[in-house]
Amino acid sequence: MSFQNPVFIPGPTNIPESLRKACDMPTIDHRSPLFGTILHPARKAVQAILKSTSAEVFIFPSTGTGGWETAITNTLSEGDTVLVARNGMFSHRWIDMCERHGLELIIVDVAWGQGIPADRFEEILTGDTAHRIKAVLATHNETATGVVSDIGAIRHAMDAAGHPAMLMVDGVSSIASMDFRFDAWGVDVAVTGSQKGFMLPPGLAIVGFSEKAMDATKTAGLHRTFFDVHDMMKGYANSAYPYTPAVGLMNGLNEACRMLMDEGLETVFARHHRIAEGVRRAVWAWGLELCAESPDVYSDTISAVRTPNGFNATDIVTHAASTYGVAFGVGLGDVAGKVFRIGHLGSLTEVMTLSGIATAEMCMVDLGLDIKLGSGVAAAQEYYRYGSEIEQKVAAQ
Structure with a gap:
């Protein structure tokens, strides 16, 4: 391989020189007030990228897979039922994670090359009169097949069915590159990572929670420690983390969001x-x-x-x-x-x-x-x- 040539893989993506420089910074005391000048702007900037005015943004030292685990472990309990389509490798991996956590799944198998069938979701949700389904999982952009699904249509299907399930969206290879509307689409949890549209090295799981998702965290029974959003919120209140943050990457995230917003x-x-x-x-x-x-x-x-x-x-x-x-x-x-x-x-x-x-x-x-x-x-x-x-x-x- 040559470091002089750009990469054409679906991530990690090419890193602009200004972002490499932003990540390359001296060590600071991450428990000092100085860290807050990196942390709080980063959370606010990601909120804007998500097109949200209210999402609680959590930034973990992890990857998109850690973001998936954050989504389900903070909002669901063992035995809960989730509805999901399997139309590619990454939707399949999210399904595998749910199974390992003891969740019950209703899986709609879709040919690889097709999007999520919102009409089929509506049928299933309409039939779930007991509201056994607690969450709908949707992969916005299936990285294995180059297929984008209509998240707005899925939200419409959920609303048409009058179903109260949460909508959780894997936006790892779409957010910051393709239109994503957290508020307008009624998304409850959005998951992405640093190494795709944000043009940074791998190392950050970036997750947005709606008010409804935050309410669900109060009763969620799945075990979590590293990915506990309540621990993270306590840290954020003191401009800190419950453990050591990836300071350089977060500084790069601020610069990445600034570049994106400057471009528009x-x-x-x-x-x-x-x-x-x-x-x-x-x-x-x-x-x-x-x-x-x-x-x-x-x-x-x-x-x-x-x-x-x-x-x-x-x-x-x-x-x-x-x-x-x-x-x-x-x-x-x-x-x-x-x-x-x-x-x-x-x-x-x-x-x-x-x-x-x-x-x-x-x-x-x-x-x-x-x-x-x-x-x-x-x-x-x-x-x-x-x-x-x-x-x-x-x-x-």
């Missing part, structure tokens, strides 16, 4: 869409297909690219790393060997993306696929140069 959230989302659409145009020019089955579920942060039957897609990833020093993502779970993943989130530009597209083309040609060198690059270039005009013409037809 809507501009950040538009940039991700524009870059992603260029990647999609390249895939189609190669004559290949996405794992995501329809435009309404195309992710703007990850594209999982299907390769022809009988071809091991993982070979593209290993060849790119060994020959060109460029990192792509391998297929996971049900799509292992069937797709390779191009991550296009975080600190990325159209010019950087073109280098990734060109590398993927070289790898596929090297490995004998019927791909014309330059075809995907040209398609992406055409879109990056004239994309808005193209979309306007299509909309007018």
Whole structure:
């Protein structure tokens, strides 16, 4: 691998120089008032990124998986029932965690490549007249398949069913890169991490709790120590942690949020869409297909690219790393060997993306696929140069 080349994995993402410098700071006493000048602005800034005015933000030294555990252990009790769709590796892993914690699950199995079926959720919730279901778990952006699900539609389904369950959302590969509306969508727990849209190294689990979720913590019976939000709240009240915080990463989080807000959230989302659409145009020019089955579920942060039957897609990833020093993502779970993943989130530009597209083309040609060198690059270039005009013409037809 080469440190000079950008990475095209779905995370950790490329780290801007200013964020590396923000994380690289002298040791401070994390029990001194100085730490509060890092802690409180970070929590407030994340709240703004979530598009919330009321979410309680918790920042743990962990990863997105720790965020999942924070969500369920602070709000649920052993034997509680949760409703969840399994449509990719990361929704599957959340399910596995729930099972290990002794929760009962109603699992809606969905083909990998499809989004969460809000209509099916509505049917199940409507039938749950005893309100046995305590939480609905939704993976906003399934990192394994490049599929985004409509969280607003899921909230609508819950409201239409008149169901009081909490809505918990895995936004690990969407928050800070794609539109996420904590308040407007009625999200009760949102989970993300530092290493995706926030463009930082791994090490922070970032979780937002609604007032309803905070109320649930008062009666939750699952065991927790490290991830106890009440311990964390007591620490926050004194500008401290119940244990040692990741001070440098939190300082970087402040800078990351400042960068995002300076660019403008809507501009950040538009940039991700524009870059992603260029990647999609390249895939189609190669004559290949996405794992995501329809435009309404195309992710703007990850594209999982299907390769022809009988071809091991993982070979593209290993060849790119060994020959060109460029990192792509391998297929996971049900799509292992069937797709390779191009991550296009975080600190990325159209010019950087073109280098990734060109590398993927070289790898596929090297490995004998019927791909014309330059075809995907040209398609992406055409879109990056004239994309808005193209979309306007299509909309007018």
